[in-house]
Amino acid sequence: MMQANKGRDTKPELALRRALHAMGLRYRVCARPVPEIRRKVDIVFGPSRVAVEVRGCFWHGCPEHCRPSSKNREFWSNKITANRARDRDTEMRLSEAGWLVIVVWEHEDVPKAADRVAAAVRSRRPVTVTARSSLAE
Template sequence: MSRQASRDTAPEVAVRRLLHAKGYRYRLNVRVPDMPRRTIDIAFTRARVAVFLDGCFWHGCPQHATQPKANAAWWRTKLDRNIARDLETNEHLAESGWIVLRFWEHEAPDRVARRVASTVARQRRAKRQRSDEGER
């Protein structure tokens, strides 16, 4: 398990390249506020958008997840904890005012990048609109 990439996976890099090419700037592997040892893969801190690109095996993709046969009970417990941790992280970020976007590693990077870009743009517009209303 220690050899598994947890950062800079091929799907992450592909999405990041597309976002950067569109002019979006972001932070990588940002710690989740008040949750030690948890990080956001791609974070738009001002817009408060958190993007996670989850591996099918490790996070329980309904289409592609597999169940190991050797030591099955241990693996089931471990993978179930990963899923529960993802849900807890989503809830914590949402309560803190973040928009959470989760994608599977098998999703097309261009589709993911488009959805992220539209969400960030929408959040930026809303924030700008709120600040304009506050000036009046």
């Protein structure tokens, strides 16, 4: 049964990627931002060093929407607790490596989330050579 659950290309992830692409942003999908860290991130903006995690409310224990499972309660509680611990560890490792991690929950408004990601990516873009020369003038 769990094999039917997608690890990537979920509906919320696809909706966010479509919105970001429509804004003219380009990114890598399901990639390792830092090769030494064995964790993949849903959407990666390399030059800006922004990593976007699209999280499902059930699987990642959304503080607003996660309800405890009625069946096999102990297993699911342990599973979600472990997922949340891994998420925190990933955020910490990427932050220490200089990356900004943005979490988008599946219940969030896609246009607002896309605006938030786009603003972060644009604010962290490296200054290009042509921009430097025009600043000097």
